Amino acid sequence: MPSIPFSDKESIIRQLRKSPLFEPLAESLLVDMLRHFRRETWRKGRCSPSSETEKRFYVILSGRLKMGRINPETGRMVTLFLLKPGDVFDVISLLDGKPHRSTLEAIDDLELLSAGVEEVRRWIELHPQFNRGFLPYLGWQMRQLADLAGDLALHDTETRLARLILRHLDPDGPANSLHLIHDLSHEALGEMIGTVRVVVNRQLQHWQREGVILARRGRLEIQEIEALLKKAMRSLGSRNGKSRNRG
Amino acid sequence: MGNNSCVAIYRTRERLKEAVRALRRSGSDMAKVSIVGRPADGGDTVSGLYVVEERIRLLESEVPFWKSLAEELGGMAWLVKPSSRVVVGALVSLLERLAEGGKGGSETSLTEEMLYTVGATRKSARCYEKAIDSGRYLTVVHGSLPEVERAHQVLLETSPEDIAIHLA
Numbered sequence: 001m002p003s004i005p006f007s008d009k010e011s012i013i014r015q016l017r018k019s020p021l022f023e024p025l026a027e028s029l030l031v032d033m034l035r036h037f038r039r040e041t042w043r044k045g046r047c048s049p050s051s052e053t054e055k056r057f058y059v060i061l062s063g064r065l066k067m068g069r070i071n072p073e074t075g076r077m078v079t080l081f082l083l084k085p086g087d088v089f090d091v092i093s094l095l096d097g098k099p100h101r102s103t104l105e106a107i108d109d110l111e112l113l114s115a116g117v118e119e120v121r122r123w124i125e126l127h128p129q130f131n132r133g134f135l136p137y138l139g140w141q142m143r144q145l146a147d148l149a150g151d152l153a154l155h156d157t158e159t160r161l162a163r164l165i166l167r168h169l170d171p172d173g174p175a176n177s178l179h180l181i182h183d184l185s186h187e188a189l190g191e192m193i194g195t196v197r198v199v200v201n202r203q204l205q206h207w208q209r210e211g212v213i214l215a216r217r218g219r220l221e222i223q224e225i226e227a228l229l230k231k232a233m234r235s236l237g238s239r240n241g242k243s244r245n246r247g
Numbered sequence: 248m249g250n251n252s253c254v255a256i257y258r259t260r261e262r263l264k265e266a267v268r269a270l271r272r273s274g275s276d277m278a279k280v281s282i283v284g285r286p287a288d289g290g291d292t293v294s295g296l297y298v299v300e301e302r303i304r305l306l307e308s309e310v311p312f313w314k315s316l317a318e319e320l321g322g323m324a325w326l327v328k329p330s331s332r333v334v335v336g337a338l339v340s341l342l343e344r345l346a347e348g349g350k351g352g353s354e355t356s357l358t359e360e361m362l363y364t365v366g367a368t369r370k371s372a373r374c375y376e377k378a379i380d381s382g383r384y385l386t387v388v389h390g391s392l393p394e395v396e397r398a399h400q401v402l403l404e405t406s407p408e409d410i411a412i413h414l415a
Contacts, residue, residue: 006371006374006409006411007256007408007409038399038410038411038412039409039410039411039412040411040412040413040414041366041367041368041371041411041412041413041414042414042415043366043368043413043414043415044368046414046415048414052392109368109369109370111368
């Protein structure tokens, strides 16, 4: 009997190795860890409160997932992390064992592996090589949150949007191409920079008229990266300074 | 109909039957359990088993196996044409609704639609179809998240070739 695609251990290990947490691990350890993982799929659009998932630790094998916070009174959401294949969640609950008030939304169909948090805590204790991947990943997540907090406090919407786009330049794609956010809705882009759909829409239309970006068929492309860089470099302080000078 | 499911794949009929027994022993709601597979020879040329509105026709030698499963899971079975896949149990009523609604047209099959409706992604559903067509059997338990998680725990102990949870 031929093997079925998703039960192929080697292919799952190859996918796991895309994660910075699992990439450095020995094959034998990965095989052992696989015994504790459960394979899951989440359909595109699935939303779940983190209370549903806080007892498990997830590795994304394919697809994108948005982790955010919602204001229950207004329904407004801010995206804390846009997670991609190789990313894991929820690191915060894993570390402090407390519920994390966040909402998860599958942007694409997702393929995931999940393991009980107690088991993953055991890996942290027992396997220094797992820790060596885990700590830099934790640092990366903290840096993401620091960038978000800094952007929200220090920059205006135009600058935040320019910085968001530039942070998602595709290092492996053609020059100036984007990844992860290239096909997101204006609403989703707004949630990543603490604003709303209409503001993003207006800004992108303005940049399109300037020839800075091209938005067509639901995809975003950069036309003039230098112009976008200039917009990203402006801070709220310097803009206010300009206004004062003008005044 | 819950739109989440746990799907386990088995290579042999013995393992499949053991999985059904394990679910029953664990107190699972058998009204949410289904089996999908193919007759051993893939044929539907000789009549022998008529379970739901005379829709299922199997070789004489195949009758006892599918009939016993159908009896175990509420007496419902359906041979899906033209793929010759057999569905037994709770998902038969879903299949009927999908067929009446004109689903399972040129681009998707009825079994793909059925698995999609209980939470599988299109990609997973197509993989399951390939698994069925290569002689494997699926045990599908649909329901709420706690129900499918519980089914996963039970079925994990029955040595499936693959097992996954699908959430929609």
